Amino acid sequence: MNAKPVARRTVLKAGGTLLLSVLAPQLAHAAQILAVRVWPADDYTRVTLENDSDLKTSHFLVKDPERLVVDIEGLELNPTLKSLVAKIQSNDPYIKQVRVGQNRPNVVRLVFDLKEEVKPQVFTLAPVGNYKHRLIFDLYPVKAVDPIAAMIEKGEWSSDSKSATATTQPAATPAPATTPSSGAQANTAAGPVQPPVGSGTATHPAPPGTADAGANGKPDIAAAKPEPKHEAKPDNKAEQRAETRPGKVTRMITIALDPGHGGEDPGAIGARGSREKDIVLAIAKRLKARIEEHPNMRVMLTRDGDYFVPLPTRVEKARKVDADLFVSIHADAFVQPSARGSSVFVLSEKGASSTAARWLANKENQADLIGGANVKTPDKQLASVLFDLSTTAQINDSMKVGKAVLGEIGGINKLHKGSVEQAGFAVLKAPDIPSILIETAFISNPEEEARLLDNAYQEQIANAIVKGIKSYFAKNPPLAKSRQT
Known part of the structure; x- marks a missing residue:
């Protein structure tokens, strides 16, 4: 009489075991x-x-x-x-x-x-x-943000200046800097939403809109274009009068400042927990304020907040505003905490100038992997840039401004190396814009991390960079532009 209940229990037990064996892998592998x-x-x-x-x-x-x-x-x-x-x-x-x-x-x-x-x-x-x-x-x-329109809206760009740059005169030496100034939602369940007829998965790619001159700091006189009249008798008042003379428009100098990393990519982390992305953004904002104290200079930041910008987009932003100079700002780390000093790097077509430069370039070029760039959206401009005939001229100009900036930085901090270094940094690959990458100090060095967090040092490094930029443009005034953006 007990045979049937026993058989039923056996069947139910076997069935339950089979069901669990089917569901268990799914439950075990549910994503978290x-x-x-x-x-x-x-x-x-x-x-x-x-x-x-x-x-x-x-x-x-x-x-x-x-x-x-x-x-x-x-x-x-x-x-x-x-x-x-x-x-x-x-x-x-x-x-x-x-x-x-x-x-x-x-x-x-x-x-x-x-x-x-x-x-x-x-x-x-x-x-x-x-x-x-x-x-x-x-x-x-749907309509990508136009960097020039954004600068106009913020009052950083006159609406007629872009068309004026095609026919304006070279800029005179910028006036000296003035005294620096310190710079909940309700949770409602998502009910079923049916896709409209004919709609697919909208995945259309859209672009966003991511240490080293001479230790003595002497300018590169041999490579400079002499301007004897301006250098012999600098007269800022006379220059200002000339700028306001009827029929004469001053050639504005546009500088793209690129605070490295951001958003998902914190950059290097110091012993105190400080993040490179925060420090370099603070320095970039100070530098922007110092540069814009000069009436013939304006600045575009590739990022002005804590968000990630892919490396190709940083370059493209600079090209869209027709920048005369691209300056990428970093505070990197090295495997040894004893590494210290400031550096300046420019692009190299033939390989890095040192093992350390190669290591650093490889590390910086991984930013898109960490920050999260959509690699399914290729950038043809950057892929072919090293074959552009203008790259050699860009590197030559980059070396000039790099030497000028490094010479000034050497006055406030030890230099990691006494000359401008070269490596294949992706962010320096604009074929028609002189581009430099500045390592302001090593965040991995406890002493230098403390300096990087200090407002006074941030101000000093910003002022030194401005002096170097002024020195470069005084000897190499930008020509009238005809580039297509």
Whole structure:
């Protein structure tokens, strides 16, 4: 009489074991969201989901009102992912709010309510450095931000100056610097949103809109173009009168300042926990203020906040404003904490000038891997730049300004090497813009890290760079421009 119940229990037990054997791998391999980060900027807003495995996603856009819908497979909703809702700031240029919900088993849906139409880029990044797998949402405006228009809006660029540069006269020596001045959302579940008929996954790529002269500091007189009239009798008042003379327009000098790293890429980390990206942005802002004290100079920052800009985009931004000079600012680290001193680097076509320069260039060129550039969007301009016939002239001019800047920096800090070094830095590859990379000091050296965090030293390094730039342009006034941007 007990045979049938025993047989039934045996069958049920076997069936349960089989079901668990099927479901267990799925449950064991369910992805976990480890961190969520949001990086709003005028150029674009980035949302990062860091997780312990690669994620499969699909996304589509919905109109009236504008929304981006993202479905993430193999994922269960957890508190970390829910925290994304509170990370959207009210001043985000592109995201109004985000809704997060479990759309169906093992599928989480994110609905981004947008402030305007966007072109999204959704891509994944393999583990690198301290990061695990990352799922990236980059939300770009349909009409890319124009750097010149942005500068006009901020009052940093006159609306008629771009057309004027084609026929203006070379700039006179800039006037001396004046005294420096110190510079929650409700979590609503994301209900099902059906894609409109004919809509696909909008993945259209859109570009954002990422130590060493002579130790004696003497200018490169041999390579300079002499200007005897201006050098013999400098008269700032006379120059100002000439600038205001009817029919004469001063040739404005445009300088692109590039604070390294940013956003997902912190750069080098000091013993005190200070981050390179923060220090170099502070120095760049001080340098911008010092440069703009001169009436014939203006500055474009490749980034003015804590967000990531891919290396090719930094170069392209400088070209879009027709920059006369590109200055990338860093405070790097070395494997040995005893390394110290400031350096200046320019591009090399033939290889690095030292083993240390090669090591540093390779490290800096990995910024896109750490910061998270979409490698599916190739940059043809940078890929072919070393074959451009103008590169040799660019390197020659870069050496001149590098020597002038290094000579001034040597007056306030020990130089890592007494001459300008060369290496294949990707960020220096604008074929038509003199470009230098400045290592202000080693953040990995405890003593120099303390100096980098000091306001007085930041001011000193900014003033030294300005003096070097002035010295270069005094001997090498920029010509009228005819480049196409």
